[in-house]
Amino acid sequence: MASSSPTSSYGDVEKDNGWEKSGGTHEDQRVTQHEEDIIESLEPPFTENEDLSATGKDGATLEKVASAKPSINNIKSVPNGGLKAWLQVLGSFFVYWNAWGIINTFGVYQTYYETSLLSSSSPSDISWIGSVQATLLMLTGTLAGPLYDAGYVRTLLLGGSLLAVFGQMMLSLCTSYWQVFLAQAVCIGIGAGAIFVPGVAILSTYFNTKIATATGLAAAGSSLGGTIYPIVFYKLQPTIGFPWATRVIGFIMLATLIISNSVLKVRVLPAGRRKFLDLSAFQEWPYIFFVAGNVCCFLGLYEPFFYIQSYAIQNNIANPNIAFYLLSIINAASTFGRIIPGYTADRVGPLNMIFPCTLLAGILCLCLAAAYSLGPVIAILVLYGFCSGTLVSLPPTIFVQLTKNRAVIGTRMGMGFAITSMGMLAGTPISGAILGASSFTYVWVFGGICTVMGALLLCCCRVAKGGFGVMKKV
Template identity: 35%
Template sequence: MALPPENEKRPASDTGHEIRQLSVSSSSSDETAAEGQGSKSSTRGGRYHPRASRLDDIEDIDDTALGRLASNPTRVRTRSRSRSNLPPPPDGGLQAWLQVVAGWLVIFATWGYLNSFGAFQSYYTSGGLPSASPSTISWIGSLQGFLTTALGTFSGRLLDAGFFRPTFAVGAALQLAGIFAMSASDHPQYWQLLITQGILTGIGGGILFTPTLGLVATWFGRRRGFAIGLATLGNSTGGILYPVIVRQLLPKIGFGWTARVLGLVNMVCYVIAFLLMRSRLPPRRSGALVDWAAFREPVYVLYIVGLFLFVWASYYLFYYVSFHYGFLFLTTLRPRAFSIISSMTGHVLGLSYSEASFLIMVINGAGLPARVLMPMLADKIGALNVITMCTLSISVIVFCWFAVSNVPGLYVFTAFCGLVSGATQSLMPTTIASITKRLDMVGTRMGMCFSIISFASLTGPPIGGALQSAMKGSFTGAQVWAALSTLGAGLCLLGARFYQSGGKIKVRC
């Protein structure tokens, strides 16, 4: 058979195949090292057949530019390397589960400590801060909770950039500095507590919280929901134990030493977590602080709007327990409502301090099983599917708000609120990871989400209080607003699921 002349132009299809081979060969060693596994290719009939995913990297190359690319293969190599796959999560193993343990410790020491503010507020309102009103005191805890979530945009991006350990160290140092600074006096002034317990510990917790959950998410794929659910158990566990510690120690050893004990507990948790936690993904140093492209994705936008509406109403919903049966503080701005149940509930129902404080443990304890079972279900049928069902369920609970009028009803209502709310909160980070295509973007997108919904936690309770004030103390307006908000949250998540599944019903998403 005669060979074609050397200067004869080859067909475009052959040239394209040659370029594809060049791209694959130039990047195969890099991608093999990144993925931790060999290239799954074959040679049938003496020809190289790359995987389909390799071809996807260059399918959008214009055919008219093939000649130029052939003469400059560096361009092909750069493109392929920039779009190489990230290493897949191990989804188990000792190192991965140690991240869950460390995550539990961090959530326990951040949100668990924050949950103890209810016991502190009882102390402040009963004589610790005699010159400050309860609504003024509540600003301490309000700022602490707001900052713990609002700083996620900044701290989450630091995780993706590969700065987890220095970020962790700074956050832990700031929170511990705030705790030990507030312990400097047995009779601190209001402004001192606002700076130390409110702002400083809030900033420290905000630096720690989002990167920790994002890091745990990067170690798991198929079991991600279960792993994050176990880590968020620290929230409910801390919500039970910290208030008990504060309530038992304050009368015996005083305010200063109680704060020091809490600081020592948190210090031990952070030291252990710092030694255990390891970043797995290569750093993504380039990229903006905010992923603006996420707001062009209907799934992400609907999900954020749904969570905002859920947090907006649910934080005021918890206030209902204290408002309806306690003092009618129309301007209280404390977003973590269960933190002040113990200080208000007993005034109308005649409950003792310890009995009223038990409601805090009811809310947090009821969420414990849900934080394990719902994430396990999410791993099987999809996180977005499960969180949508949970949000619609809490909407039903809010519509049952009108029927609560006695002590047994109060406890049942509180338990169901804690159960469904705990399930929803444990699935928030899992769902963000599931709808994020790149694992090295999880920290950024998770931080964006938490920063946005932090404003819902800050504004929800005062909106409900303003509605009560406008209706001269009646809860009807606030009940309608909360019910419609939770219903809107469920519908938004249902819309996000529709886009994610392509309108199909029996789809894991």
């Protein structure tokens, strides 16, 4: 019988751990986390027929048969490599390229809007466009989770891709603030959020022990997209104008998203539809500390991405020809900050990796307040880009680690991202208001302090999850 081995193994584990059943309950026996992991890994990758007396047309008893689809909780069925699995990384790479990559590009639009298209609007008003865009990416991803679980993966990918490209093309026709807000913040933000869910969720079904590496490689797409898109805009806008420079970016989005839609394939879906809420998560201190830390971090994370070009130009640190490359420098360095820490996190633990990187990012943001020449600014940006990259690549892996029941990973991840988005929504507009009332110095101080506070909360999460042992993999 195909099911005899896993079932027998499960029973052996029960016996080995001294489990006694009386009236269908366990009698005063506690199970360690290691033992729970063993039992979970032994879950058979098939659906068993519970009715052993069921008969076929010929009257014969039907045997238990393997299901065509493996259980999402069966760790042993995860490929953890192979051509198809790495093609999912490629598809997810271009999802990140056009989701977070577009978010990371907004700094070049912020500078352009302040001096040209939306010069009558304040920096704070302009930054609301980018912050709402990023917030909608996260919020839409949360709402799209149940659609993913229900099997509408192809609809999310195709619909989100078309909406994001449509928003980019409509942006090329905009001439006023409300038009830009609808096209860039709302349309692109919702489209990017719809494609982001499949890009992240599919990887977790193809990788287990290599999940941080796979996610880091995919997340590098956001950095490369955020590096290339600003350069494309800056090079083309003076020669062919804002409308066509924006359309060229739209065509690049279309081409790369075609690749994602072609290669991303669902391996297995949860047995039931996802709940919107799992309130039990807020009874677990590691989860609470991690979400609170993310909120603080994202309050301060994007200040350099949004304002570094304006800072360099207004303070005569660099001429406009060089200042426009500063955003690309951050994003280029962030590419390595997604791949290298992701690879290392599989060996030392993602929480052990994200805390020091985030702390250093906050300190580097504070250092910008004392940087008044090009050399120090570039050095700080390179290091900042590397360290800040972990806050995009590692959170999905950490949410998986903090969730015992794999069936609610998506729910808890969605809840965490939804709450985190509030920090992203408020962070850069607050900095814009600070800039309008004072100077860039206080923008960097605000961003740095928020990020350092977030890092300390991430440290609390690490201690709550793994204790005070410095060498323990967490």
